Amino acid sequence: MYPSLLKRASLSCAILATLAGVTQAHAQNLTVISFGGATKAAQEQAYFKPFDQSGAGTVVAGEYNGEMAKIKAMVEVGKVSWDVVEVESPELLRGCDEGLFEHIDPAVFGDSAQYVPGTLSECGVATYVWSMVMAYNGAKLAKAPTSWADFWDVKDFPGKRGLRKGAKYTLEVALLADGVKQEDLYKVLATPEGVSRAFAKLDQLKPYIQWWEAGAQPPQWLAAGDVVMSAAYNGRIAAAQKEGVKLGIVWPGSLYDPEYWAVVKGTPNKALAEKFIAFASQPQTQKVFSESIPYGPVHKGTLDLLPAEVRAALPTAPANLEGARAVDAAFWVDHGEELETRFNAWAAR
Incomplete structure (x- = not known):
């Protein structure tokens, strides 16, 4: 049995x-x-x-x-x-x-x-x-930045800055640093005058910019002290924070998508x-x-x-x-090619 x-x-x-x-x-x-x-x-x-x-x-x-x-x-x-x-x-x-x-x-x-x-x-x-946020290494600064205007202030916040090598996000933060209100951001950027205003603002900071192309670069550069502030993907910064790297995030003025x-x-x-x-x-x-x-x-x-x-x-x-701005996808579909072409020519000068 x-x-x-x-x-x-x-x-x-x-x-x-x-x-x-x-x-x-x-x-x-x-x-x-x-x-x-x-x-x-x-x-x-x-x-x-x-x-x-x-x-x-x-x-x-x-x-x-x-x-x-x-x-x-x-x-x-x-x-x-x-x-x-x-x-x-x-x-x-x-x-x-x-x-x-x-x-x-x-x-x-x-x-x-x-x-x-x-x-x-x-x-x-x-x-x-x-979100594309502003991240910073507090150990390299006397005080914490609070806005994109601070990002452009190399007198009170000395050191190199990291920005994404491309028109998208970079032109937006330049206009925000120049005092454009979030609700008017793409209205301004859709005009020739607004585009020129953004590039003029970038001209002011160009000697201090270290351009990044990969999302992993900003947290690495910040941790190493190569830059003191950088535009960065929030998740990349958070991953570095989890590993014990002392980096800060400024949420007001961030661009989410x-x-x-x-x-x-x-x-x-x-x-x-x-x-x-x-x-x-x-x-x-x-x-x-x-x-x-x-x-x-x-x-x-x-x-x-x-x-x-x-x-x-x-x-x-x-x-x-609160204080963040949605990226306007339709704007970049309509204007992305011309703005990226102009940005690449500007960056190469």
């Missing part, structure tokens, strides 16, 4: 193991491309691994630098090897207009009222909200792609992400799940949004 039971138990285990193997073998791969660095590490913990464990599919994670040309080439030749891509807001608008991204089914993502306004669109769902998940046009895995994005948009998964890196969640239910000290470091925390 006992040998028979054992035999049947062993057979059942073998069948279950075989079925599990079949399920694993047929688990659909989903290629998800994001920007790498500390953000990708947080995405791995919050979204990629849990999605794999859910049994819905297997995430094959990759990274890029936002090159839309790669996506366009895939779509045009009809050989789409990327399913979900992380894109900045202007690229989402451009890609949607150019037919590079699938239109998503809003019903998959639940009640739109539960999302931060502006984070659900016809071609994408925001994955988080980040969502990053989006988009589904590449022509992917055979559209349904699974939408399922992944819906999975990554839940409060429980976004909680893990925001605990790993302080970027603001887009589902309103997430903030209540987070400890007060975590909420305080998020761009979407009410105190941090």
